[in-house]
Amino acid sequence: MNRAVRLPHTDRFFEARFESIGGLGAHAAGQVLATAAVLNLGLNGAHFSSYGSEKKGSLVRSFVRLGPGEQPIRTSTPVEAPDAVIVFHAVLLGNPGTFAGMRKDGVFIYNAQAGTIPAELAALPKTVRVVRVDALGIAVEENSRPNAVLLGTLCSQFPFLDAEVILAALCAEFAGKHPEAVAHNERAFRRGATEFEAIENVGRAEGDLPIAKPEPEWGYETQPAGGLLPAPGNMAWNDLSASRTGWLPVLHGDKCIHCGVCDLVCPDMCLVWGDGKEGGKFERELMGVDYRYCKGCLRCIESCPTGALTKDAETPGLADRLRVRLFPELIS
Numbered sequence: 001m002n003r004a005v006r007l008p009h010t011d012r013f014f015e016a017r018f019e020s021i022g023g024l025g026a027h028a029a030g031q032v033l034a035t036a037a038v039l040n041l042g043l044n045g046a047h048f049s050s051y052g053s054e055k056k057g058s059l060v061r062s063f064v065r066l067g068p069g070e071q072p073i074r075t076s077t078p079v080e081a082p083d084a085v086i087v088f089h090a091v092l093l094g095n096p097g098t099f100a101g102m103r104k105d106g107v108f109i110y111n112a113q114a115g116t117i118p119a120e121l122a123a124l125p126k127t128v129r130v131v132r133v134d135a136l137g138i139a140v141e142e143n144s145r146p147n148a149v150l151l152g153t154l155c156s157q158f159p160f161l162d163a164e165v166i167l168a169a170l171c172a173e174f175a176g177k178h179p180e181a182v183a184h185n186e187r188a189f190r191r192g193a194t195e196f197e198a199i200e201n202v203g204r205a206e207g208d209l210p211i212a213k214p215e216p217e218w219g220y221e222t223q224p225a226g227g228l229l230p231a232p233g234n235m236a237w238n239d240l241s242a243s244r245t246g247w248l249p250v251l252h253g254d255k256c257i258h259c260g261v262c263d264l265v266c267p268d269m270c271l272v273w274g275d276g277k278e279g280g281k282f283e284r285e286l287m288g289v290d291y292r293y294c295k296g297c298l299r300c301i302e303s304c305p306t307g308a309l310t311k312d313a314e315t316p317g318l319a320d321r322l323r324v325r326l327f328p329e330l331i332s
């Protein structure tokens, strides 16, 4: 059913930018939103993403641009001055590019547990509406993904995004390949639409934020000699510290028999081997996990014969505390 809806502004497109890390579902969220808007809300829309490898935890940006049905959208540039920014992981608040171009009358949604308000949010315009939702926590409880929760929260902030229409598109996305996920996603979406928290008085900036175009840390003029990369990843910004699922494997050394089965199944070679404590009983012993490379797939846990690896919810700082470095000589 097509029907005309009223966009928030008549003189420009509505633009949303999903800020994420590979694996959290930002691309799919943008796709669902744009598809529903075009097919079921009578709007014109465009969607595309920029991203790298999921297992490297690369920065992912997904862009959605919506306009009236009678107005073609001829631009396909990234969204630089968003009406809505949706942040899939609180670690991304450390990247100034997350805030770039934020409009003063926009909505800034970020995924984080209740608690201290990050100091970085002071960079936002004073008049922006800031919304926090524990998307990862809800997703874990509902056996869903953060993208379903965040879509629900986004719809709650913009009445023209009819929540039932967007939810129907989300369900349709999964009905074919993963019908078992439909009910989980629906619950996650509905909780996202209601279980958010508006945070007052955090932004300090006046007016719209300036547009920023990120520069790579290294280019052909600044690249260290010999092609050496002293930090993993060569993106403009690349924080690999966050799990992509909300779960982390935790090693309990007293139960480990150093059989190496976990290492056989790990797709990203995150498990760190060494000489063991006090010389070790074995030639090589499992020392721990380098979470910088771990995407939280939990295959290692499923395959461990002794229960030496357990699944723990990713809480702030846990990965930093437990991390064993695979390459201690690297700077990050």
Ligand code: SF4
Pocket (backbone or CB within 6 Å): 251, 255, 256, 257, 258, 259, 260, 261, 262, 263, 286, 303, 304, 305, 306, 307, 308, 309
């Ligand atoms: S599979 Fe389990 S017991 Fe074997 S090395 Fe890995 S953690 Fe240790």
Ligand code: SF4
Pocket (backbone or CB within 6 Å): 248, 249, 265, 266, 267, 268, 269, 270, 271, 289, 293, 294, 295, 296, 297, 298, 299, 300, 301
């Ligand atoms: S969860 Fe386990 S198997 Fe998966 S990437 Fe992390 S260490 Fe490797």
